[in-house]
Amino acid sequence: MSKTFSEKVKDVVAAIPKGQTMTYGDVAKKVGNAKAARAVANLMAKNYDPAVPCHRVIRKDGTLGGYNRGGVTAKRKALVTEGALIE
DNA sequence: TAGTTGACCGGAA
DNA sequence: ATTCCGGCCAACT
Numbered sequence: 001m002s003k004t005f006s007e008k009v010k011d012v013v014a015a016i017p018k019g020q021t022m023t024y025g026d027v028a029k030k031v032g033n034a035k036a037a038r039a040v041a042n043l044m045a046k047n048y049d050p051a052v053p054c055h056r057v058i059r060k061d062g063t064l065g066g067y068n069r070g071g072v073t074a075k076r077k078a079l080v081t082e083g084a085l086i087e
Numbered sequence: 088t089a090g091t092t093g094a095c096c097g098g099a100a
Numbered sequence: 101a102t103t104c105c106g107g108c109c110a111a112c113t
Contacts (some may be wrong), residue, residue, distance in 0.1 A: 005110065005111095006110085023095085023096090024094075024095055024096085025095070025096060028095085028109085033108085033109065033110095034108095035096085035109065036095095036109045037095040037096060037108085037109085038092095038095045038096085038107095038108065038109055039095090039108085039111080040094090040095080041093065041094045041095060042092080042093055042094080042109080042110060042111060042112090044094060045093065045094050045111095046093090046111065046112075047111085054094080057094080058094090059094080059096090060095075060096065061095095061096090063094095064094080068094080072094090075094095
């Protein structure tokens with residue numbers, strides 16, 4: 001297995017169940033680098049992939065963090081629509 | 088090649 | 101409870 005970091009992140013985020021939210025740190029852990037939470041966020045921010053529901057990835061504090069697809073408002077609405085609680 | 092940036096996290100003040 | 105500081109990783113300039 002020799003997928004790049006971004007490929008792994010894409011796979012992990014795409015595997016998040018609907019209505020479920022995961023933190024960047026958890027995604028990083030799934031990828032293999034538990035301390036790469038910043039790197040995961042960096043990939044989402046600069047290279048968003050429509051096949052990856054990044055809106056299901058939030059901060060550990062419970063805040064949404066950010067969204068490059070319409071702002072945090074659209075992200076929160078999408079999560080509520082799926083059935084995820086925000087805070 | 089080296090330095091800066093960022094949708095982070097955890098611990099200390 | 102909130103605010104500040106350091107660390108860690110990949111991409112960008």
